[in-house]
Amino acid sequence: MQTDTIIYIIIAGITALLLALFQYMYKSKRQSKLNYILTLLRFISIFGILILLINPKFETTSFYDVKPNLVIALDNSESVKYLKQDQKAKDLYDQLISNTDIQNHFNVISYTFGKNFKTIDSITFNENQSNLSEVFKSHSEVYKNTISPIVFITDGNQTFGSDYQYSAAKLKQPIYPVILGDTIIFSDLRIQQLNVNRFAYLKNKFPVEIIANYNGVESINSIIRIYSGNAVLFSKPVAFSASKTSEIITTTLPANNVGVKAYRVEVEPLTNERNTINNSKNFAVEVIDQKTNVAIVSEGSHPDLGALKKSIETNEQRSATILSPSEYLSKINDFQLVILFQPNNSFTEILTEIKRLKLNTFTITGKTTNWNLLNTSQDYYKQEITSQTEDYQPNLNINYSTFIINNLDFESYPPLHSEFGQVSFIVPQETILYKTINGNITNESLLSTFEINEQKHALLNGEGIWRWRAQAFLNSESFNDFDNFIGKLVQYLSxxxxxxxxNADYKSFYNGNESINISAQFFNKNYEFDPNANLLITLKNEDDQSIQSLPLLLKNTSYSIDLSGINPGNYNFTIKNTDEPISISGQFKILEYNVEQQFLNADVTKLKTLATNSQGESFFIDRTEALTSKLLNDNRFATIQKSTKSNMPLIDWQYLLGLIALTLSLEWFIRKYNGLI
Structure with a gap:
């Protein structure tokens, strides 16, 4: 309490005493013991009121106990069931969460993981992917500043995501892997990896790379074959031993017909081999007869050029070539789309030819753009010329409906550098991204598309999208989201x-272990996105002739459905609006492949290393008796007593108000009873 507050309290006490004495001692004509009682009551009342006016603050300390967290992460993938460890895993989980000592010592939080890491709701062991790295990534975000050891119940076999040892290295928590499996090693021959392009071109040959692995101590011989249906297209004998456990086989296959072509790679199994599922793999190639060629025209070098080229060429159906203006003019008929990067005076002839030939364009402007030239060479938009620059961040227009945009967190993207001033469109356009300045969203276009005179155009009013591609990788550890966005824009423009x-967005074929998502957009007669449509997809399996109809659900500016889990095979589909006779049809193939059935053992070595590096301890599922004791007796997981200090103003102390009310009431009652009122 401060010194001046203490002085005020002393003055209040003296004042209250003097007023009480003046009322019942000095002013009173008769003196009795009753006056002393009334003086005390009046003193307490006045002093209490004055104290409330001063409102001093008192420091209070409270104590509470904080228990450590115990995170139980249970592998819910199919590989656990395939290794016949599902019941043991569930029994251990039930044992941990029902243990009274564990519950008293820890705050127990339970999760399951497959492709995603989520709070436990059911244990089914039917997840078709295992993303073990997501466990440690999510844990570090949620339990960053707490004591939260992990009981990691898994076989250690990962099929999706980044290496979980790398993710766990960033986690400053002890990890206790419970290994679902044993150390017995069985002889096994398998197709470890298959590398092949998704697309091939008609009348060309496409490469196939096969990596075959062997676990065992004896020398063995086998044969690798590639089938198309029942026809053998390629075969080669292979030999393995304890010292030679892997071989890479490469070949090329012809692309003779347009469409999706399915193939199967098989390595002849060993006698009495325990797991023969991993001896074969299916793959497919889509044969196309034309490649989209994109010209990126620029007078100088810039990081954006490389980012654009890489994004465009992630789809093998497209190629991108960086050219100078003069080089492009000599090859102008070789390209289906031209990207004009920061047009200046050297683009004068190009802009004239584009207008004459009615070519589709994607214009990207920046600090060196000649806006006088652009404003006079076309009649679609005009830029206000201020000779000043500004940084603009993107904000996605969720009502954009020309093509489907998803999976991009534009709000986290760095700003682009551009001419300060507004772009005025003379023709109808649709804005994909609006400009944001200092967190304020404007109605100005950063990226727009428009169609005029049977031409398609896009205008990106800013340079620096190489930073967007880098940010996409930071957000999701992959360039795919940004590359898909650029790919859809290029596909539309070309x-x-x-x-x-x-419109429908889907792939021509899906591997058995990937998500099968189909999206669609529906427009009214004015080509405006209609969020009230009732879209239905009808699937027909061409192999067994089964048919099923499912509704598509609205998500932002598209309708989508997740078909993951349907049986492998060839499918025809039709998406239609049940309220209008409008539909679109397509077909796709799902290749048979279950990545969770490729494993023969738990990854014991990796899980033991994980425990050692995190200062934890590993346990086999058949020997977990010591796990509970280890958790309860580890001094690092002791309950911590913490205290909090707070300043409480006296006006919040309700007992003082009660005391004032009580003394005033007693004083009035005594005076009334004795005839002093």
Whole structure:
């Protein structure tokens, strides 16, 4: 309590005493013991009121106990069931969460993981992917500043995501792996990896790379074959031993017909081999007869050029070539789309030819753009010329409907550098990204598309998208989201097809272990996105002739459905609006492959290393008696007593108000009873 507050309290006490004495001692004509009682009551009342006016603050300390967290992460993938460890894993989980000592010592939080890490709701062991790294990534975000050891119940076999040892190295918590499996090593021959492009071109040959692995001590011989249906397209004998456990086989196959072609790679199994599922793998290639060629025209060098080229060429159906203006003019008829990067005076002839030939364009402007030239060479938009620059961050227009945009967190993206001033569009346009300045969203376009005179155009008013590609990788540890966005923009601009009222976004084939998502958009007669449509997809399995109809659900500016889990095979589908006779059809193939059934043992070595590096301890599922004792007796996981200090103002102390009310009431009652009122 401060010194001046103490002085005020002393003055209040003296004042209250003087007023009480003046009322009942000095002013009173008769003196009795009753006056002393009334003086005391009046003193308490006045002093209490004055104290409330001063409102001093008192420091209070409270104590509470904080228990450590115990995170139980249970592998819910199919590989656990395939290794016949599912019941043991569930029994251990039930044992941990029902243990009274564990519950008293820890705050127990339970999760399951497969492709995603989530709070436990059911244990089914039917997840078709295992992303073990997501466990440690999520844990470090949620339990960053707490004591939270992990009981990691898994076989250690990962099929998806980054290496979990790398993710766990960033985690400053002890990890206790419970290994679902044993140390017995069985002889096994398998197709470890298959590398092949998704697309091939008609009349060309496409490469296939096969990596075959062997676990065992004896020398063995086998044969690797590639089948198309029942026909053998390629075969080669292979030999393995304890010292030679891997071999890479490469070949090329012809692409003779357009469409999706399915193939199967098999390595002849060993006698009495325990797991023969991993002896074969299916793959497919889509054969196309034309490649989309994109010209990126620039007068100088810039990091954006490389980012654009890489994003465009992640799809093997497209190629991108960086050219100077003069080089492009000599090859202008070789490309389906031209990207004009920061046009200046050297682009004068190009802009004239584009207008004459009615070519599709994607214009990217920046600090060196000649806006006088751009403003006079076309009649689509005009930029206010201020000779000043500004940094603009993107904000996604969720109502953009020309093509489907998803999976991009534009708000986290760095700003682009551009000319300060507004772009005024003379023709109808759709804005993909709006400009944001200092967190304020404007109605100005950062990226827009428009169609005029059977031409398609896009305008990106800013340079620096190489930073966007880098940010996409930081957000998701992959360039895929950004590359897919650029790919869809390029696909739209390079196509001269007329716009349909219903569009579908899907792949021609899916591997058995990937998500199968199909998206669609529906437009009204004015080609505005219709969020009230009732879209239904009808699937027909061409192998067994089964048919099923499912609704598509609205998500932002598209309708989508997740078909993961349907049986492998060839499918035809039709998406239609149940309220109008409008539909679109397509087909896709799902290749048979279950990555969770490729394992023969738990990854014992990796899990033991994980425990050692995190100062934890590993346990086999058949020997977990010591796990509970280890957790309860580890001094690092002791309950901690913490205290909090707070300043409580006296006005919040309700007992003082009660005391004032009580003394005033007693004083009035005594005076009334004795006839002093």
């Amino acid at each position: 196509s001269n097809k007329k716009r349909n009222r219903i």
